[in-house]
Every structure is written in structure tokens, then in C-alpha cells.
Amino acid sequence: MPKHTLDPNKWVDKYADYLFNYAIVRVNDREIANDLVSETFLAGLNSKDNFLGKASERTWLISILKRKVIDYYRRINSQKGKAEVRINYSDDENTGEWLEEQVADDFDRSAEDEMENEELRLAILECLDEINPKHAAIFKMKTIDGADTEAVCNEFKITPSNLWVIIHRARTALAACLEKKWL
Amino acid sequence: MQKSKFFIFDCSNAANCCDKKEYNEANVREKTSIIIHNLFCKKCRDYSAKNSKLTQLIKKARIKGCTSEEKRNIKERLKQEISKQKSSSN
Incomplete structure (x- = not known):
């Protein structure tokens, strides 16, 4: 089996979309997904000496991203209870029933x-x-x-x-x- | 795609129009021509079916990409980090 190598200069072009799609499904927030992708690349760069070449670049980066997603949830869970929960719109720009709009989902979409x-x-x-x-x-x-x-x-x-x-x-x-x- | 002359187009023209159709960029003449061409050409008929299926799959997947600006920002951060590492190793 050929030994894989790392080329950080090409990471963004090659893997940014893949990692972003992986992250966005899990965190459901564009900005956070972007941060996670960015952090993944930086972490990959910092630990590139640990890359053994047994897995492909993408698999290796995904494994880092997985850890980042877990860390993200640990972080926000530790802040639980501190967040302010609003059950209705607090500004004049948005009107209507906040709760109804938030829970409305496609009726035909399932987890599968x-x-x-x-x-x-x-x-x-x-x-x-x-x-x-x-x-x-x-x-x-x-x-x-x-x-x-x-x-x-x-x-x-x-x-x-x-x-x-x-x-x-x-x-x-x-x-x-x-x-x-x-x- | 193999070039063979048919009613209005050859197959490569038909394939080209078929691709345009998937992006809603084929005009009425092109759309009509594909329908007529496909009546006579099984290869292009199969290609059209496959092409529509591909469009459906892409829509179903709801792929979200990073915008060019987001990519530029990430690249910039990565570049800075690479140059930082290079300067510290020298």
C-alpha cells in the first residue's frame, strides 16, 4: 500500500468543502462549522509530525475534525444553564411566534x-x-x-x-x- | 460521446444541450432538438436519463460549500501558521 503524505498548501482547496459538510450537519451553524474546519487545519499542521502515512490525508483530517466537534459539544455543555433562553422575539424587526417558527419542520423528513x-x-x-x-x-x-x-x-x-x-x-x-x- | 449525425444535432451537440438543460440554460430550440434527437439515439437517451438522475442526487444531497471568501480566510490563517512554523524551525 502506498504511503500517504501531507501537503498543507493544498488542504483548503481539496478538503475544505468536505470537512465543512461533515461539520455543518453536526453543529448546524455555518460560522461554527467554518471555525471548526479552520481549527482542524491548524491542528493538523501542528501535529503533522505525528502523521504516519497509513491513512489518507482526508481520513486523517476527518479524525481531527471529529475530535473538534466533540470538544465543541463538551464546551457548550459545560456552559449549560448559563445561556439566556428567550421564548419570543425581543426586537421589533422580527415578529410572530418564535416558538412555532422554530419547531416547524418538514413533515416528510426523517432521521433516515x-x-x-x-x-x-x-x-x-x-x-x-x-x-x-x-x-x-x-x-x-x-x-x-x-x-x-x-x-x-x-x-x-x-x-x-x-x-x-x-x-x-x-x-x-x-x-x-x-x-x-x-x- | 461518440459523434454520429442525427436528425438535428450530432451526439456531442446533443450532450452539450442536455447539460445546459440541467442548469435551465437551454433555449426552446435546444430543448426541442434534444427531445427529437433522443427519439432516435439510445445512447443520448441514456445519457439524458443519467444526467437528470445526477442533478436529482445533487439536489437531494443539499451540499453546502464554503464560500470563496471563507476559503480565502482559512487559507490566510493556514499560510500565516505555515510561515510561523518555517521561521521558528530556521
Whole structure:
């Protein structure tokens, strides 16, 4: 089995989205998820000498992130009881029944669906990690961020016809990969 | 995709329009042409089905990405840390 190596300069481009998706499902807050991802990279960098190369970079980073999520919950649980709980809006901008709005949830969403969605989400990101990095970046911007064609072309300095060729290749590669991993 | 001439498009044009359709960027002429082309071409019919399935899966997954600014911030922090480590090891 080949020995894995670490390349911290590429971590953000390669793994930020994957780690972010992993974190956001667990903490349900964009800002906190971002902080956790950032802390994971820094912790990874500080303990890179402990990396034995037996697992892939991504697996190693995920294991650090898992610890960070646990630490986060330990931290907030230790603050339990200190938080102020408001049962209604305290400002004039928001009106209505706070409680009703907070508990309202999609009636057809179950825990199983959520778990399946998370697995699917990570499978898609893993597959994107396996295709050409430039194609993956363009595909993410166009498909996941929903950027319009002109914005993507300007960002990557490509023509619209190039963009569609790249999108086609990325979609074909992604479909083939997901067929193996998911379907 | 293999190039073979069909009613309006060759297959590569049809695949291109099929991709555009998934992003709601195909015009009426392109949409109609794909339907006609797919009537005659099994390969493109399969590709269209697969392509729609892929779009559905991506929507279902509800992937959330870091924004470019968030990535830039993380990169900056990481860069500073790397240079700090380099300077302390020298």
C-alpha cells in the first residue's frame, strides 16, 4: 500500500468543502462549522509530525475534525444553564411566534433521510475529489454554488464553450464514480 | 460521446444541450432538438436519463460549500501558521 503524505498548501482547496459538510450537519451553524474546519487545519499542521502515512490525508483530517466537534459539544455543555433562553422575539424587526417558527419542520423528513443525505453528500464530495481538480472547482462553482455561466467564465478565464465541455466531462466522471460508490 | 449525425444535432451537440438543460440554460430550440434527437439515439437517451438522475442526487444531497471568501480566510490563517512554523524551525 502506498504511503500517504501531507501537503498543507493544498488542504483548503481539496478538503475544505468536505470537512465543512461533515461539520455543518453536526453543529448546524455555518460560522461554527467554518471555525471548526479552520481549527482542524491548524491542528493538523501542528501535529503533522505525528502523521504516519497509513491513512489518507482526508481520513486523517476527518479524525481531527471529529475530535473538534466533540470538544465543541463538551464546551457548550459545560456552559449549560448559563445561556439566556428567550421564548419570543425581543426586537421589533422580527415578529410572530418564535416558538412555532422554530419547531416547524418538514413533515416528510426523517432521521433516515438525513443520514442518507449525509452519506450521499460525502460520496459526491469524495467523487469530486477524484476528478480533475480544475474540472471539480468549475463544477462546484457552477452546480453547487449556482453561479451563472458568465461569473464562472470570468473567474476561471475560460470561454462559455470551454465551460460546457468541462461541465460535461465533470458530470460524466462524477456519474461514473457515483455509480460505483452510491447506486 | 461518440459523434454520429442525427436528425438535428450530432451526439456531442446533443450532450452539450442536455447539460445546459440541467442548469435551465437551454433555449426552446435546444430543448426541442434534444427531445427529437433522443427519439432516435439510445445512447443520448441514456445519457439524458443519467444526467437528470445526477442533478436529482445533487439536489437531494443539499451540499453546502464554503464560500470563496471563507476559503480565502482559512487559507490566510493556514499560510500565516505555515510561515510561523518555517521561521521558528530556521
